[in-house]
Amino acid sequence: MSVLAVSSLTKRYRRGSKPFAAVDDVSFEINPAETLALAGPSGSGKSTIARLVLRLIEPDAGRIAFEGADFLALSGAALRARRARLQMVFQDPLAAFNPRATVARVLDDPLRIHNIATRAERPRRIAALLERVGLDAGLAARAIHEISGGQRQRVAIARAIATRPSLIVLDEAVSALDVSVRGQILELLLDLQRQERIAYLFISHDLGVIRAVAHRVVILDAGRIAESGDARAVIADPQSAIGKALVAATPRLTRSRP
Amino acid sequence: MSRLRRFLSTPEAVAGALILALLAVMALVAPLLFSGDPQAIAGPALQPPFQDWSLPLGTDRLGRDVLAELFHGARTSLAVGLAAAAAALLIGAVVGTLAGFAGGLVDEVLMRVTDAFQTVPSFLLALAFVSIVGPSLGVVVAAIALSAWTGPARVARAEVLSIRERDYVAGARVIGMHPLEIAFREVLPNALPPVLALSSVIVAAAILTEAALSFLGLGDPNRVTWGGMIAEGRTVLRTAPFLSIVPGVALVLTVLGVYLAGEGVVESTAVRRSLS
Numbered sequence A: 001m002s003v004l005a006v007s008s009l010t011k012r013y014r015r016g017s018k019p020f021a022a023v024d025d026v027s028f029e030i031n032p033a034e035t036l037a038l039a040g041p042s043g044s045g046k047s048t049i050a051r052l053v054l055r056l057i058e059p060d061a062g063r064i065a066f067e068g069a070d071f072l073a074l075s076g077a078a079l080r081a082r083r084a085r086l087q088m089v090f091q092d093p094l095a096a097f098n099p100r101a102t103v104a105r106v107l108d109d110p111l112r113i114h115n116i117a118t119r120a121e122r123p124r125r126i127a128a129l130l131e132r133v134g135l136d137a138g139l140a141a142r143a144i145h146e147i148s149g150g151q152r153q154r155v156a157i158a159r160a161i162a163t164r165p166s167l168i169v170l171d172e173a174v175s176a177l178d179v180s181v182r183g184q185i186l187e188l189l190l191d192l193q194r195q196e197r198i199a200y201l202f203i204s205h206d207l208g209v210i211r212a213v214a215h216r217v218v219i220l221d222a223g224r225i226a227e228s229g230d231a232r233a234v235i236a237d238p239q240s241a242i243g244k245a246l247v248a249a250t251p252r253l254t255r256s257r258p
Numbered sequence B: 001m002s003r004l005r006r007f008l009s010t011p012e013a014v015a016g017a018l019i020l021a022l023l024a025v026m027a028l029v030a031p032l033l034f035s036g037d038p039q040a041i042a043g044p045a046l047q048p049p050f051q052d053w054s055l056p057l058g059t060d061r062l063g064r065d066v067l068a069e070l071f072h073g074a075r076t077s078l079a080v081g082l083a084a085a086a087a088a089l090l091i092g093a094v095v096g097t098l099a100g101f102a103g104g105l106v107d108e109v110l111m112r113v114t115d116a117f118q119t120v121p122s123f124l125l126a127l128a129f130v131s132i133v134g135p136s137l138g139v140v141v142a143a144i145a146l147s148a149w150t151g152p153a154r155v156a157r158a159e160v161l162s163i164r165e166r167d168y169v170a171g172a173r174v175i176g177m178h179p180l181e182i183a184f185r186e187v188l189p190n191a192l193p194p195v196l197a198l199s200s201v202i203v204a205a206a207i208l209t210e211a212a213l214s215f216l217g218l219g220d221p222n223r224v225t226w227g228g229m230i231a232e233g234r235t236v237l238r239t240a241p242f243l244s245i246v247p248g249v250a251l252v253l254t255v256l257g258v259y260l261a262g263e264g265v266v267e268s269t270a271v272r273r274s275l276s
């Protein structure tokens, strides 16, 4: 059974006075421990899909089934409880945290909210989470703005896995990092996926990265699915015009999945 | 330390800080220096100032020590001013945060209420409130707060509206945080700086409103207030003008001090922002 099944998802906005569909009749599924990539040019609706899947905005039409249950039917406390299983990592790790927060608080929040550990246990759990993402446990006392961008993205991943989710949405999660740090973070994500069987909805405009981490890819154009399929196959031989354009725009597609 | 130095870098801020320090000292030492009842008779009535060194500023119509009244009045002014401003900022921040964060109907209702409060002249509102409930220190503080919270509410709402679109608020929702916790723990603290920048204006206005209420006989009758002293002195304005002038000057200096110090704070934080 799939972790996430999205069908006929549609979200309309107004541009000036006339409405347009930012996401138009989009359907896809993600299986456990699978990475599905969303690719497409700027404005094609990738982030809108992420926000819809996370219930940060509400769709105008369509269905979302998460772990086999109707995710759109949930509200209030039931929705908040369910959110433990569906997490997100944002593009800009500095903007994704309260500017006043410390690393410890950022990791303490999900553990407290979902009653995962008692107050006394939490410092140990926080240290374990930090070590799990390859950080020194001593970092816990630091303010969020006192650590590097790469460390911050690791903290964001630690926060996302704190509640043992089955799916993590990553919206351009490695785009803001420089190349060497990006490689390490991708390694960490793959390692977590192997060990915890987490599925990823991996949004990126970089087909090189997608080919390295994704099993399947969905290519979007103006809110609609242009094509989809096995990531390597689609990138090796795109069928749609937008797929061809994206491949042509990516200078180096030589790296393989690590 | 460097923050304090930056704050004291303009002569205006130094003057404001000095006035406020003097006022605070007066308020603090009042019960020590003038331990008796400041409203008790201390000497012959209407003694002019600088004649008898046990009564340096003379006595009023009933023979009360003007200097003692001035010190105890500083206590009232400062206490009421600070308490009312704190209450106004608190109410405003809470209402503004709820309106801005909840949006929709909650926002609509709260902002119409804010409009309603803002339409009534604030002094009239305070006046009506005290006349109905009766004059006591707590009621005066509540009345002033009630007439001053709308400004902070609007500023807080505007700030919250911009903050709630940030990624970290979405992040808080994603981890399942309760909306009230997001509003008050994640958003409100980051919306506070522009709200707090209003505090000097609100403290100054609160001190003036308290004085005006007391002047009209609506202050706490068990407390000496500068407004009450001015009102007392008014009846003998021709023969003993100092009775009105002394508390009047104290009031003007206090409000000036609050303004100047507030400007100093705003300026020093503005410098810090432009540097960083």
Ligand SMILES: Nc1ncnc2c1ncn2[C@@H]1O[C@H](COP(=O)(O)OP(=O)(O)OP(=O)(O)O)[C@@H](O)[C@H]1O
Pocket: A013, A014, A022, A040, A041, A042, A043, A044, A045, A046, A047, A048, A049, A205
């Ligand atoms: N709140 C909104 N109101 C109106 N239009 C919106 C809103 N959010 C997104 N849009 C529009 O929807 C379209 C899709 O936006 P979206 O952010 O999903 O694109 P994207 O694929 O993530 O692009 P990028 O690669 O630049 O991040 C864009 O045309 C955008 O302008």
Ligand SMILES: [Mg+2]
Pocket: A046, A047, A048
């Ligand atoms: Mg986007």
